[in-house]
Amino acid sequence: MSQEIIVKAEPRSTSGSTAARRLRRAGAVPAVLSTLGGESTLLQLNAHDFERTVSQHVSAQLLVTLDVGGKSCMALLREIQRDGITGRITHADFSQIDTARKMRVQIPLILVGEPEGVRTQNGVLEQHLRQIDVACLPSDVVESFTVDVTNLKLGDDITVADLQLGEKFAIHTRPETVVATVAEVKEEVVAAAAVTADAAAAPAQPELSVKKGKAEEDAAAAAAPAAKAKGK
Known part of the structure; x- marks a missing residue:
């Protein structure tokens, strides 16, 4: 583990949606800790401090x-929930950890380097897997794994089997x-985009000519009865 992350919490005695909304209005985040004994402990966190802690990590x-x-106890932040509009944290779930036993965690994968296929072959790098499921001791949990993609050529890929994460x-x-x-x-996508761009840039003169011709025809038709009456 790279550094100790301390999250301060206070016990809470109220539960339910009404109590949770009241806590959020007061600047707190409702949370739950699942203990090793299988019990659930209700907690509340300072919303500002907790948001700042979470934002500093990948x-x-x-x-x-x-x-x-x-x-104090060691715990894994299993999940955070956010408001769909404001993005603010609305709830947090923690699980107490036995430091002597391996645990399952999802660790982010960070791609590093510019692939040869992008640099010299006009390819595009696509990341399909953004986190990997591993088991390890709590003391070995890392913030992320880096994956070097520098040597990837056009059509090459890296699979999970290629990763060297260590024993x-x-x-x-x-x-x-x-x-x-x-x-x-x-190429089809590029060609379609070019056709769309050409169509958008093309002048609309033919349509104006048609409209102009129609206007002239209408004017001539309106003038015909007057000319006939004058001739009589």
């Missing part, structure tokens, strides 16, 4: 030291899962 699942009223990590994601690939830019 992974959504964080191993933290949870300080509840002065008593500390047991990978549970299927080995054939594609992590990243360098794909060819499809």
Whole structure:
């Protein structure tokens, strides 16, 4: 584990949606801690401090030291829920961790380097897998894994089986899962875009000519009866 992340919490005695809304209005985030004994402990967090802590890390699942009223325990931040409009955190779920036992976590994969297929072959890098499921001891949890894609040529890919994470990590994601690939830019898409651009840039003169001709015909038709009457 790279550094200790401390999250301060306070016990709460109220539950339910009404109580949760009241907490949020007061600047708190309702949370739940699942203990090793299978019990659920109701907590509340300072919304500003917790948001700042989460925003400083790549992974959504964080191993933290949870300080509840002065008593600490190791816990995994399993899930956070956010408001669909404001993006603010509305709820957090923690699970207490046994530091002597391996645990399953989702760790982000960060691609590094510019692929040869992008640099010299006009390809495009596509990332298909953004986090990997591994088991490890709590002390070995890392913020993310980096994947070097520098040597990927056009049509090449990297699968989970190609990753070298070390003996500390047991990978549970299927080995054939594609992590990243360098794909060819499809010519049909480029051609279609060019046709659309040409059509948008083309002058609308023919349509104006038709409208002008129609106007002249209408004027001539209106003038014909007057000319006939004058002739009589």
